[in-house]
Amino acid sequence: xxxxxxxxxxxxxxxxxxxxxxxxxxxxxxxxxxxxxxxxxxxxxxxxxxxxxxxxxxxxxxxxxxx
Amino acid sequence: xxxxxxxxxxxxxxxxxxxxxxxxxxxxxxxxxxxxxxxxxxxxxxxxxxxxxxxxxxxxxxxxxxxxxxxxxxxxxxxxxxxxxxxxxxxxxxxxxxxxxxxxxxxxxxxxxxxxxxxxxxxxxxxxxxxxxxxxxxxxxxxxxxxxxxxxxxxxxxxxxxxxxxxxxxxxxxxxxxxxxxxxxxxxxx
Numbered sequence: 307x308x309x310x311x312x313x314x315x316x317x318x319x320x321x322x323x324x325x326x327x328x329x330x331x332x333x334x335x336x337x338x339x340x341x342x343x344x345x346x347x348x349x350x351x352x353x354x355x356x357x358x359x360x361x362x363x364x365x366x367x368x369x370x371x372x373x
Numbered sequence: 374x375x376x377x378x379x380x381x382x383x384x385x386x387x388x389x390x391x392x393x394x395x396x397x398x399x400x401x402x403x404x405x406x407x408x409x410x411x412x413x414x415x416x417x418x419x420x421x422x423x424x425x426x427x428x429x430x431x432x433x434x435x436x437x438x439x440x441x442x443x444x445x446x447x448x449x450x451x452x453x454x455x456x457x458x459x460x461x462x463x464x465x466x467x468x469x470x471x472x473x474x475x476x477x478x479x480x481x482x483x484x485x486x487x488x489x490x491x492x493x494x495x496x497x498x499x500x501x502x503x504x505x506x507x508x509x510x511x512x513x514x515x516x517x518x519x520x521x522x523x524x525x526x527x528x529x530x531x532x533x534x535x536x537x538x539x540x541x542x543x544x545x546x547x548x549x550x551x552x553x554x555x556x557x558x559x560x561x562x563x
């Protein structure tokens with residue numbers, strides 16, 4: 307679950323990125339959401355943020371019905 | 374959801390299942406076309422602006438593909454390539470429209486935006502204020518850095534509070550209208 311004290315996280319390049327207050331802030335280095343392991347399991351995630359220059363395609367978000 | 378600043382992202386796709394999405398910020402990418410948003414019927418905020426962080430911007434030329442987004446309240450296209458206002462007919466809940474820094478030469482296509490409170494059209498090529506008569510809820514009108522010479526309709530907007538006409542070559546014949554608006558307590562920046 308992704309409540310305020312969530313222990314949910316994803317893995318990118320071997321690093322853990324936690325969900326904080328229902329929100330996931332992805333690193334700028336992400337080129338595709340498919341590189342982010344565990345993203346599809348965050349079915350209760352409310353906010354997704356990516357503000358980097360490298361993303362090439364939007365995809366892999368089908369399970370995130372609570373965004 | 375915010376996905377912005379990518380210099381490689383040129384297409385909107387794979388969002389069809391996000392039917393509960395309320396905020397979508399796609400500023401600062403490389404998008405030239407609006408598509409793939411039809412299913413996002415609960416969207417309230419949609420942004421296609423520029424990225425000040427990375428200096429990257431979209432270059433959308435036409436407003437389209439928004440007909441089903443009837444819950445939109447905020448729509449922003451800062452610094453794109455839009456030359457004509459259109460495609461907004463169904464957005465009856467829209468409260469804020471931001472088209473600053475585009476290529477508009479005319480105000481039109483706003484007739485149905487009955488909820489609009491803030492209209493930001495600065496840094497375009499507009500020469501005439503018109504086509505605003507039906508926007509009875511309009512409070513803020515931004516037209517700085519345009520080519521405004523002629524002013525019409527403003528006296529018929531009962532909720533108007535602020536008009537920005539900074540750096541416009543307003544014809545002195547229309548100063549009388551602006552003076553009347555000032556007398557009503559409307560803030561005029563010229």
